[in-house]
Amino acid sequence: MTITNTHLGPAELLSTVPTGLFIGGQWRPAEDGATFAVHNPATGGVIADVSDAGIADAQDAVDAAAAAQTDWAATSPRQRADILRRAYDLLLERADDLALIMTSEMGKPLAEAKAEVNYAAEFFRWFSEEAPRIDGSYGQTPDGNTRVLVMRRPVGPCLLITPWNFPMAMGTRKIGPAIAAGCTMVFKPAPQTPLSSLALAALLTEAGLPDGVLNVIPTTRAEQIIEPIMTGGVLRKMSFTGSTEVGRILLAQAARTVMRTSMELGGNAPFIVFDDADLDTAVDAAFAAKMRNMGEACTAANRIFAQRSVAEQFTSRLADRMAGLIVGDGTEDGVQVGPLIDQPSLNKVSRLVEDALSKGARIVAQGQVPDTGGYFYPPTVLTDIAADSELLHTEIFGPVAAVRTFDTEAEVLTAANDTDWGLVGYVVTNDLNRALRVSEALEVGMVGLNTGIVSNPAAPFGGVKQSGLGREGGRVGIDEFLEYRYLAIPSG
Numbered sequence: 001m002t003i004t005n006t007h008l009g010p011a012e013l014l015s016t017v018p019t020g021l022f023i024g025g026q027w028r029p030a031e032d033g034a035t036f037a038v039h040n041p042a043t044g045g046v047i048a049d050v051s052d053a054g055i056a057d058a059q060d061a062v063d064a065a066a067a068a069q070t071d072w073a074a075t076s077p078r079q080r081a082d083i084l085r086r087a088y089d090l091l092l093e094r095a096d097d098l099a100l101i102m103t104s105e106m107g108k109p110l111a112e113a114k115a116e117v118n119y120a121a122e123f124f125r126w127f128s129e130e131a132p133r134i135d136g137s138y139g140q141t142p143d144g145n146t147r148v149l150v151m152r153r154p155v156g157p158c159l160l161i162t163p164w165n166f167p168m169a170m171g172t173r174k175i176g177p178a179i180a181a182g183c184t185m186v187f188k189p190a191p192q193t194p195l196s197s198l199a200l201a202a203l204l205t206e207a208g209l210p211d212g213v214l215n216v217i218p219t220t221r222a223e224q225i226i227e228p229i230m231t232g233g234v235l236r237k238m239s240f241t242g243s244t245e246v247g248r249i250l251l252a253q254a255a256r257t258v259m260r261t262s263m264e265l266g267g268n269a270p271f272i273v274f275d276d277a278d279l280d281t282a283v284d285a286a287f288a289a290k291m292r293n294m295g296e297a298c299t300a301a302n303r304i305f306a307q308r309s310v311a312e313q314f315t316s317r318l319a320d321r322m323a324g325l326i327v328g329d330g331t332e333d334g335v336q337v338g339p340l341i342d343q344p345s346l347n348k349v350s351r352l353v354e355d356a357l358s359k360g361a362r363i364v365a366q367g368q369v370p371d372t373g374g375y376f377y378p379p380t381v382l383t384d385i386a387a388d389s390e391l392l393h394t395e396i397f398g399p400v401a402a403v404r405t406f407d408t409e410a411e412v413l414t415a416a417n418d419t420d421w422g423l424v425g426y427v428v429t430n431d432l433n434r435a436l437r438v439s440e441a442l443e444v445g446m447v448g449l450n451t452g453i454v455s456n457p458a459a460p461f462g463g464v465k466q467s468g469l470g471r472e473g474g475r476v477g478i479d480e481f482l483e484y485r486y487l488a489i490p491s492g
Contacts, residue, residue: 010047010104010331013097014195019050021057021218022201024064025211031056036220038195041107041339042329042374048105050194053217058186058225059232061215065157065184066234068212073154073182077132080179084128086207091121091172098168098199100331105193106167107338107375108293109330119455120169123473126457127176130478134181140491147489152482154182155260156236159229161222161250162197163242164190164341165296171200173457173472174239175214181481183237186229187216192341194218231256237481240264241298244421244466262470262480264298264462266395267423270416271301271452272438274409274429275309281450282310282428283317286401288452289426291322291379294337295399296345298467299424299446299454303392304403305412311405315383318401319365322379325399328370337367339375340398346375349398352391356402359386364403393419409438417443423463424454445471 008016019035020027029035034052039045053061091098099113108116137150158178162170167189178185189197201216219225229235230253237260240250244265254261271289273282289301306314330338340346357363362384369376379399385392391402406412416425425442427449429435439447445463448454455461460474470480 008097010100013100014047014104017048017101017195018198018202019048019195021051021053021061022198022214022216023057023061024067024215025205030054036191036218038105038192039342040104041341042331044373044375048195050198050218052221053219053225054221055225055228058217058219058229061186061217062157062229062232062234064212064215065186068210069154069157069184072184072210072213075182077134077180080182081128081131083204083208084124084131084176084179087204087209088121088124088128090203090207091117091124094203098196101199102168102193102196103330103338105195106164107330107341109335109338112293113330116166116169119457120172122457123169123172123176126473127180127478130177130475131180134478134482145491147491149487149489151485151487153485155481155483156183157234158183158185158237158239158481159226159235160185160187161226161238161240161242162187162189164192165293167193167196168200170241171197173461174241175200175204177472177478177481179209179213181478183481184213185215186235187214188222188226189216189218191218191220226250227253230254230259233257236260238262239480247468260480260483262472263468264470264472265423265466265468266421267298267300267463267467268302268393268395268419268421269299269424269426269444270442271304271426272412272416272428273304273306273310273314274427274431274434275307276430276434277310277428278430279310279314279317282314283321285426285428285448285450285452286314286318287321289448290401290452291325291337291399292453294340296341296397298395300396301426301452302396302402303416304401305406305415306403307412308405308407311403315364315381315403318403319381322381322399322401323365323367325367325379327367327376327378329372329374337379337399340377341375343375345397346377349377349396349400352394352396353380353382353400356382356385356389356391359389361385361389409434413438413441417441420466421463422465423467424448426452
């Protein structure tokens with residue numbers, strides 16, 4: 001089935017998206033016939049029923065990946081690169097329709113969804129260029145008696161698990177390097193947003209990806225199927241993006257077969273505005289870091305710190321920006337903020353704000369939400385937040401900016417690093433020495449300096465502490481899917 005830029009309405013377009021499991025190059029229903037509903041978070045209405053993979057289906061996907069691995073690993077780097085390049089071109093050609101599919105199942109405004117499709121495509125272009133650059137080395141042992149030949153080979157069949165908040169980009173960020181390295185895949189997308197992943201599988205088939213290389217198993221029964229296939233000994237690599245809580249469980253399961261793992265987990269990002277900062281830059285960066293994807297991002301600015309002398313002005317300007325945002329169905333013209341993904345997410349954000357208010361926090365600004373149903377939360381700015389407020393110690397994952405005041409650099413660094421997470425931090429200052437000093441002192445894997453956006457396919461994405469293991473993107477992104485093989489050759 002082909003996804004094309006048809007310019008159909010949402011309902012007609014969604015009817016063209018495959019809704020079965022994709023195993024061994026074939027679209028098929030779940031073995032037991034089970035399906036699950038996909039909802040539009042802007043209305044709560046059902047937009048599709050998707051096949052719900054069970055354990056037999058998951059095992060079939062593993063078997064298909066294993067059967068395809070040898071031949072796929074034997075393909076040339078250029079063959080794999082050409083498939084990725086064709087997929088890149090197709091993603092850009094179909095960007096409008098793919099964005100509408102994403103908005104329909106996830107809620108982000110169409111402009112932001114299209115930006116994600118373009119971002120997702122860049123991972124395919126980047127790794128199409130990395131595939132021919134897989135290298136090795138040749139040398140001698142110090143005693144001169146042995147030649148040392150080092151090769152790099154694909155890890156083998158991989159399990160890829162992605163979240164709902166960036167359903168297209170999180171797929172390509174994992175699928176791209178796996179294809180480039182010569183690995184086959186079992187791909188489990190989030191049950192809230194399977195349609196983007198199924199559309200991506202159809203597109204990759206059109207780009208020439210051989211049968212069995214990518215197998216897609218949407219499911220609501222992950223707890224039943226993931227552990228058996230991880231501990232079966234066939235899959236050799238697991239790449240997961242999601243919560244730290246689930247990541248811990250998967251790491252324990254991966255340990256049973258010493259499976260290679262990459263984990264991109266939660267975040268609790270500090271955003272620090274120093275008194276010498278350009279306030280236009282600070283507000284723009286804070287807004288970008290907070291409001292990307294309605295705040296539903298692991299990179300979102302969770303804790304905003306403003307130095308006392310600029311705190312009131314910075315907060316006022318950020319509040320004006322937030323309060324004026326148009327909230328609504330992301331498919332409608334002019335909408336800037338869509339709904340949260342589901343009712344539990346809406347309940348969580350509401351609870352975090354209520355907890356902060358009960359401990360003395362103050363609402364500086366709060367926007368409006370449409371009275372149309374759906375899981376909307378108004379863009380909100382809070383100040384005077386008590387140190388024991390729950391929203392400072394967990395991911396908010398919503399359009400809520402929590403601003404605190406600080407006096408000294410040492411004080412804010414202590415507060416910023418007082419967390420189990422360490423994905424990203426943001427620093428706004430015009431002092432170069434301070435910029436370097438603070439960036440080096442932050443316990444994070446990435447720093448945005450005078451910017452609120454750090455994600456880029458050309459850069460290594462990932463964190464420290466309980467924010468994960470490994471890196472995605474950049475020159476090192478393909479390393480997660482390759483292993484070293486050393487060949488000893490006697491001299492003489």
